[in-house]
Amino acid sequence: MGYKSVCIDCRKSLNRPLDTGSDRLYPCSLCGKPMTLLSHRFRPPKKTDDKKWETVKYLIENGFYYDHVYQKIETNCNGVTSYQNYATYPDNIRDAKEFVEKYKEQARK
Numbered sequence: 001m002g003y004k005s006v007c008i009d010c011r012k013s014l015n016r017p018l019d020t021g022s023d024r025l026y027p028c029s030l031c032g033k034p035m036t037l038l039s040h041r042f043r044p045p046k047k048t049d050d051k052k053w054e055t056v057k058y059l060i061e062n063g064f065y066y067d068h069v070y071q072k073i074e075t076n077c078n079g080v081t082s083y084q085n086y087a088t089y090p091d092n093i094r095d096a097k098e099f100v101e102k103y104k105e106q107a108r109k
């Protein structure tokens with residue numbers, strides 16, 4: 001397990017070992033801004049793929065950092081909550097808007 005640190009502006013991503021509990025910032029080596037830490041599940045698009053990067057940026061701005069998002073969250077009569085089916089992260093802006101709307105309760109605040 002690890003993180004990917006990503007600079008959306010430079011479209012650059014680096015693998016990071018897991019470093020929990022640290023709020024250390026990793027400045028981007030190109031622009032010097034702090035990089036965004038994303039789940040290791042994040043697959044960076046090609047540098048030239050504007051649409052996909054636009055989608056990534058949109059999702060992050062809306063609190064989706066490529067952590068698991070569940071299609072269904074149910075609480076049964078015993079008060080036990082179950083999480084079912086991971087949702088797939090969209091790779092185009094149209095699907096991303098739907099995704100954000102549908103799963104906004106699961107967004108990171």
Ligand SMILES: [Zn+2]
Binds near residue numbers: 009031
């Ligand atoms: Zn940068």
